[in-house]
Amino acid sequence: MNRAPRAAGISRAVELDRAPVRPGTVLIRGARLLDPRAGLDGQRDLLIRDGAIAELGESLAAPEGAETVDAEGLHAFPAFVDPHVHLRTPGREDEEDLDSGTRAAAAGGYCAILAQPNTEPVVDSAPVLRSLRERARAEARIPTGFLAAITVGQRGEQLTEMAEMADAGAAGFTDDGLPVRSAGVMRQALQYQRLAGRLLALHEEDPSLSGDGAMHEGEVSALLGLTGIPSVSESVQVARDCALAAYEGGRIHVQHVSARETVEAIEQAKAAGTQVTCEATPHHLILTDDAVRTLDTNMKMNPPLRAEPDRQALIEALRSGAIDCVATDHAPHAREEKEQPFELAPMGVTGLETAFAALHTELVLPGLVDLGLLVERMTAGGEPFGLPVPRIEPGAPANVCLVDLDAEWEVGEAGYESRSANCAFAGRRLTGRVRMTVAAGAVAYRERTFALGAVA
Amino acid sequence: MMRHLLSVDDLTRDDIERILGRAASFAEVSGREIKKVPTLRGRTVINLFYEASTRTSSSFELAAKRLSADLVSVKSSGSAVDKGESLKDTVQTLSAYDPAAIVIRSPHAGAAALVARWSRAAVVNAGDGKHEHPTQALLDLYTLKRRVGALEGLRVWIVGDVLHSRVARSGILAFSRMGCEVTVCGPPTLVPRGIEALGCEVRTTLDELGTADVVYALRMQRERMTGSYVPSLREYAAQYQIDGRRLGPNQLLMHPGPVNRGVELAAEVIDSPQALIVEQVESGVVVRMAVLYELLAGRGAPSGVAAGATTEPQPA
Numbered sequence: 171m172n173r174a175p176r177a178a179g180i181s182r183a184v185e186l187d188r189a190p191v192r193p194g195t196v197l198i199r200g201a202r203l204l205d206p207r208a209g210l211d212g213q214r215d216l217l218i219r220d221g222a223i224a225e226l227g228e229s230l231a232a233p234e235g236a237e238t239v240d241a242e243g244l245h246a247f248p249a250f251v252d253p254h255v256h257l258r259t260p261g262r263e264d265e266e267d268l269d270s271g272t273r274a275a276a277a278g279g280y281c282a283i284l285a286q287p288n289t290e291p292v293v294d295s296a297p298v299l300r301s302l303r304e305r306a307r308a309e310a311r312i313p314t315g316f317l318a319a320i321t322v323g324q325r326g327e328q329l330t331e332m333a334e335m336a337d338a339g340a341a342g343f344t345d346d347g348l349p350v351r352s353a354g355v356m357r358q359a360l361q362y363q364r365l366a367g368r369l370l371a372l373h374e375e376d377p378s379l380s381g382d383g384a385m386h387e388g389e390v391s392a393l394l395g396l397t398g399i400p401s402v403s404e405s406v407q408v409a410r411d412c413a414l415a416a417y418e419g420g421r422i423h424v425q426h427v428s429a430r431e432t433v434e435a436i437e438q439a440k441a442a443g444t445q446v447t448c449e450a451t452p453h454h455l456i457l458t459d460d461a462v463r464t465l466d467t468n469m470k471m472n473p474p475l476r477a478e479p480d481r482q483a484l485i486e487a488l489r490s491g492a493i494d495c496v497a498t499d500h501a502p503h504a505r506e507e508k509e510q511p512f513e514l515a516p517m518g519v520t521g522l523e524t525a526f527a528a529l530h531t532e533l534v535l536p537g538l539v540d541l542g543l544l545v546e547r548m549t550a551g552g553e554p555f556g557l558p559v560p561r562i563e564p565g566a567p568a569n570v571c572l573v574d575l576d577a578e579w580e581v582g583e584a585g586y587e588s589r590s591a592n593c594a595f596a597g598r599r600l601t602g603r604v605r606m607t608v609a610a611g612a613v614a615y616r617e618r619t620f621a622l623g624a625v626a
Numbered sequence: 627m628m629r630h631l632l633s634v635d636d637l638t639r640d641d642i643e644r645i646l647g648r649a650a651s652f653a654e655v656s657g658r659e660i661k662k663v664p665t666l667r668g669r670t671v672i673n674l675f676y677e678a679s680t681r682t683s684s685s686f687e688l689a690a691k692r693l694s695a696d697l698v699s700v701k702s703s704g705s706a707v708d709k710g711e712s713l714k715d716t717v718q719t720l721s722a723y724d725p726a727a728i729v730i731r732s733p734h735a736g737a738a739a740l741v742a743r744w745s746r747a748a749v750v751n752a753g754d755g756k757h758e759h760p761t762q763a764l765l766d767l768y769t770l771k772r773r774v775g776a777l778e779g780l781r782v783w784i785v786g787d788v789l790h791s792r793v794a795r796s797g798i799l800a801f802s803r804m805g806c807e808v809t810v811c812g813p814p815t816l817v818p819r820g821i822e823a824l825g826c827e828v829r830t831t832l833d834e835l836g837t838a839d840v841v842y843a844l845r846m847q848r849e850r851m852t853g854s855y856v857p858s859l860r861e862y863a864a865q866y867q868i869d870g871r872r873l874g875p876n877q878l879l880m881h882p883g884p885v886n887r888g889v890e891l892a893a894e895v896i897d898s899p900q901a902l903i904v905e906q907v908e909s910g911v912v913v914r915m916a917v918l919y920e921l922l923a924g925r926g927a928p929s930g931v932a933a934g935a936t937t938e939p940q941p942a
Contacts, residue, residue: 389820395735395756395795398819465736509714511734513755 182367184556185339186313187306193221193611197232201241205248205562206542218568221611241572248560249281249569249607251551254425254497261290266502266589272311274588276615278522279571279604284315288347294319294330296338303339312609315341320359326351332366342555344371349407360420369555371423372411379403384513386459386474399474405431412439412446423554424448426499428473430483437492447554449497450484452525453594456532467508467515468594485538495550498525502590519594524581528595530602568611577603630749631917632738634760634799646768648916656912666695669726676702676732681883682752686729689914714744721745726922748921759792762882763800765913769905778805786844786890787816793882798824815855842880843868846890859889870894878902
């Protein structure tokens with residue numbers, strides 16, 4: 171179990187679970203280390219021992235029994251944190267289970283993830299939460315936290331026993347998949363937050379505006395004859411919840427921001443002192459509703475891919491910090507469910523394995539976003555929830571990912587670690603590949619072709 | 627040679643002219659006592675209709691039969707679809723019969739494109755959700771051309787519930803491709819944002835209807851009342867109904883059918899000589915024959931039917 175130091179407004183430490191591992195001794199030789207928060211950017215050897223970053227230096231000697239990794243030509247970053255992942259457990263283990271989901275995360279360079287509670291059954295009571303945590307302690311490859319529901323059954327009517335679940339280890343609360351429809355209930359949740367001591371993460375959508383929409387409302391939906399989900403469906407709800415959070419002094423985290431109107435609303439709220447953070451997904455930062463023209467169901471998700479001005483607003487907000495972190499909203503779906511007419515297919519795409527590579531290829535390489543900034547935004551996902559940000563610093567827990575920034579690969583060519591293949595970037599050639607991930611002191615992932623050797 | 631007819635967007639102006647010309651030659655066949663040509667003899671056409679339809683399905687049936695094809699009609703009610711069989715499985719099952727063509731109507735956009743992906747048959751989109759209805763647009767062009775001769779520069783107004791209309795979408799594309807000026811007009815709640823991108827102007831009142839050469843009225847479904855799109859049929863009729871007052875003596879009137887008498891059209895205009903509605907239905911068969919011919923003739927027919935097969939009657 172990892173215990174995080176207390177962040178402002180989070181009254182109890184957040185706990186993550188993982189299957190038992192023996193922390194390894196790993197010497198990473200010759201990588202270019204980049205950790206903007208630690209002011210680190212240069213080639214150094216990196217020694218990991220007893221679960222922590224032991225030493226950074228030139229030509230370090232390998233301790234006895236150490237695994238030595240020749241990382242010449244590779245970059246080492248603090249590993250990433252994703253606060254928005256659907257592990258489909260319990261209920262849809264055919265789509266993803268704790269093992270495959272955490273393997274997918276580790277393959278994407280993640281050292282910690284937070285799972286969403288819209289499972290079958292919904293994680294809305296302490297017994298369900300506890301049993302899930304127990305499974306994670308047997309199966310999870312990287313530290314995994316679990317969010318619990320805000321309302322019973324996510325029906326938006328009655329608050330869950332948030333205090334008990336916070337004690338039982340809920341990392342935060344969300345009804346993700348659904349919005350909290352009633353402003354009255356949302357307000358009460360914000361009040362109760364003072365007791366529960368956990369962040370409320372919010373899926374923002376007004377169902378009376380989104381209706382049975384299947385994609386963004388715009389020229390493309392007009393052309394395709396698909397019912398559209400207007401941007402205001404999201405921004406209206408965000409404005410409402412920012413106002414409620416300001417009124418009650420609560421802390422909220424807006425999930426999967428997709429519209430420029432939403433970015434504006436959040437910027438205004440932040441400027442006014444409201445405690446609001448937010449996240450954006452790789453697919454919203456890279457794709458637009460143009461990608462839906464072929465009716466590829468791997469382009470169907472909620473909130474939908476919007477227009478180019480929205481995408482540009484998201485990129486600018488990522489740069490400025492108005493968007494605090496990247497979160498994938500990794501949402502596996504069974505193949506037969508996605509092989510249906512667009513309007514019938516479920517919404518959601520996977521994203522853990524491709525997040526860094528896609529953002530590196532489409533934002534960093536064209537010069538839209540700095541590599542260091544991307545690393546910052548990809549490691550910041552746990553911060554709003556009270557999790558520490560991974561750092562490459564002597565004494566810090568060892569959370570490192572090794573990346574070959576020049577490696578070209580085709581998404582899906584070698585299959586996926588995830589049980590599901592509904593990836594928005596399927597078939598794309600990306601540049602940048604995670605070779606190895608160390609999570610909480612132990613190696614959680616090694617890319618298959620990556621050779622390791624011991625120093626004689 | 628086209629492989630499928632999924633969308634009007636797939637057709638160039640030349641393709642459209644060619645299909646309309648071929649339809650005219652089939653019109654001659656339809657005037658004979660024995661309305662059959664052997665063009666598709668030995669080929670199998672499957673009609674897969676997931677939505678109720680009288681006009682379109684019977685029109686496609688007749689088209690296939692007049693071309694001497696073997697026809698299988700699958701309607702969703704009373705089929706395995708009711709037992710939950712997916713579209714993909716249905717298509718793969720039917721593909722076992724090695725159909726030359728599958729004609730598909732579905733309540734979902736993109737269904738025809740999916741069928742094209744899952745089978746080797748030529749696919750005709752007979753209406754996919756609110757997306758497109760390409761053969762409707764073609765028969766509308768054919769009907770209009772027969773009446774007025776040249777389509778270039780014609781001003782066409784499409785009036786009604788554009789938001790939910792695949793006929794409107796295909797129509798805007800088809801009319802503008804043939805050089806018409808298209809205007810769509812309807813209640814603000816029923817005209818999609820961004821529709822201009824398809825190549826039309828937008829109006830929300832009939833004030834300028836007098837500038838149109840052709841008025842194309844869409845069906846106003848009663849379900850739209852419950853969705854709060856229009857306060858009442860009464861108000862819709864008051865604002866948008868095409869009646870004897872609004873329709874000028876030199877204007878032509880079209881409608882894809884079925885007509886809601888008293889709602890989008892008043893009785894006096896439906897039965898007037900300006901209305902092309904009956905001709906539209908009549909032209910449906912020959913236009914669909916032309917489409918099937920376009921997709922299947924010359925694609926490797928069984929022996930006895932060569933490429934460029936004749937439309938002359940053969941001895942029985």
